[in-house]
Amino acid sequence: MAGELFKRADGKFGFRVTASNGQVVATDGGQGYSSKADARSTLEKLLSGGYAGSVTDNA
Numbered sequence: 001m002a003g004e005l006f007k008r009a010d011g012k013f014g015f016r017v018t019a020s021n022g023q024v025v026a027t028d029g030g031q032g033y034s035s036k037a038d039a040r041s042t043l044e045k046l047l048s049g050g051y052a053g054s055v056t057d058n059a
Contacts, residue, residue: 001017001018001019001020001025001047002017002018003015003016003017003018003043003044003046003047004016004017004018005036005040005043007036008032010032012032012033012034013032013034013035013036013038013039014027014030014032014033014039015027015028015039015040015042015043016028017043017046017047026046028042
């Protein structure tokens, strides 16, 4: 997987994570970040497994 930071048209920073097949598998959810450092920090945590969130199975 690869992460990409970018500046959006509204001036905020966003990110996306792309799988090896080129498919986007995660984004910032459209919220954007006012600081590039915040966007980078979140992306790096996501890529390193730094989030210990729960999983809800509604199936």
